[in-house]
Amino acid sequence: MRHVRAAVLREPGAPLSVEEVTLDEPHAGEVLVRVEAAGVCHTELHYMSGDIPCPLPIVLGHEGSGVVEEVGPDVDAVAVGDRVAFTWRPRCGFCEFCVTGRPVMCVYGRVQARSGGLMDGTSRLSLGGGPLHHFLGVSCFAERAVASQRALVKVPDGVPPAIAAVTGCAVITGVGAVVNVAGQVAGKPLLVIGAGGVGLSAVMGAALVGAAPVVVVDVAAEKLALARELGATHTVDAAGLDGDAVVAAVRDLTGGGPEVAVDAVGLPSTLGQAFSALRPGGTAIAVGLTAVDASATVPVNELVQQQKRLVGSLYGSANPPVDLPRILGLYLTGRLPLDALLGEQYPLDKVNAAYRALREGARGRAVVVPGG
Numbered sequence: 168m169r170h171v172r173a174a175v176l177r178e179p180g181a182p183l184s185v186e187e188v189t190l191d192e193p194h195a196g197e198v199l200v201r202v203e204a205a206g207v208c209h210t211e212l213h214y215m216s217g218d219i220p221c222p223l224p225i226v227l228g229h230e231g232s233g234v235v236e237e238v239g240p241d242v243d244a245v246a247v248g249d250r251v252a253f254t255w256r257p258r259c260g261f262c263e264f265c266v267t268g269r270p271v272m273c274v275y276g277r278v279q280a281r282s283g284g285l286m287d288g289t290s291r292l293s294l295g296g297g298p299l300h301h302f303l304g305v306s307c308f309a310e311r312a313v314a315s316q317r318a319l320v321k322v323p324d325g326v327p328p329a330i331a332a333v334t335g336c337a338v339i340t341g342v343g344a345v346v347n348v349a350g351q352v353a354g355k356p357l358l359v360i361g362a363g364g365v366g367l368s369a370v371m372g373a374a375l376v377g378a379a380p381v382v383v384v385d386v387a388a389e390k391l392a393l394a395r396e397l398g399a400t401h402t403v404d405a406a407g408l409d410g411d412a413v414v415a416a417v418r419d420l421t422g423g424g425p426e427v428a429v430d431a432v433g434l435p436s437t438l439g440q441a442f443s444a445l446r447p448g449g450t451a452i453a454v455g456l457t458a459v460d461a462s463a464t465v466p467v468n469e470l471v472q473q474q475k476r477l478v479g480s481l482y483g484s485a486n487p488p489v490d491l492p493r494i495l496g497l498y499l500t501g502r503l504p505l506d507a508l509l510g511e512q513y514p515l516d517k518v519n520a521a522y523r524a525l526r527e528g529a530r531g532r533a534v535v536v537p538g539g
Contacts, residue, residue, distance in 0.1 A: 171309050188292055194291070196239060200236065203328035205307040211229075231252070231332045255304060286317065341429075345429065363432075366385070385404070512536055
């Protein structure tokens, strides 16, 4: 066992506290990783506010990368010295979802989320001799983390730690929603609502596959400017606009509505706008999360008569061991401009400042660097 500094959430509504916690050695099939970078994702805000419950106290952070320092028994996927990215949905390889090609629905993802443990439901973390939980099997707002080898993917040489970190969640979610769910969209209009890390990644995915025009909606002018840099052909500043005005603007820019609309915000209102804006036969893809009791309504006759579709996409509906290396390969060849996605970097002690900036609409994906 060892002592590491980590960002702990003790109760909903409270700031994170950077504390010294105890981290046990990895068990069979598990790996100790020295964390190099951890992305500042909006998902944590839902847990920090209590909108989505989780076992407490807990070490947050689910989007990260690092270097393998130690492996437990029966580890064969990675070795000491390997650079890896964390994935918060493990791929066990033998449950119903894994063997039928839907690994992001792996049953062990739910085990980790509900128990606050790793794949066996138990924790390697403790605080002052008391219990401390893992967040989605990762907990990378820490100097070191223990995770299952099934939740790690090797990172190719030449990929910076911050790029590897954000690709493990935001990028694979946004790019995957377009590449894995949207279907053939080359030359077809596509809408993205929300220009945060996931939405901007969807924009890059849309540009990659040749969607046109690509329209982005957000309430922050600076985020919309970045969206244009990353491939948006048109933007709609929704600040001060009601939903009907947003839908009208999108339909005008797309000649009657987009073929595909990606809602990267997750509010009932934005999901409604995505669905309403679609042209007949279009597909709305929901990727953003919100409070557990939130719901949205769909006009039934519009759904049927216009043959619209509304689908959910978790983690880009991806197969992370396959898709994440492919995405990083596209980055290395210059096909995905992921460097432009990065925002500010913060030391671990400033993690609360990073989330304040996120709430205030900071541009790009911020990264916490636990080592300094």
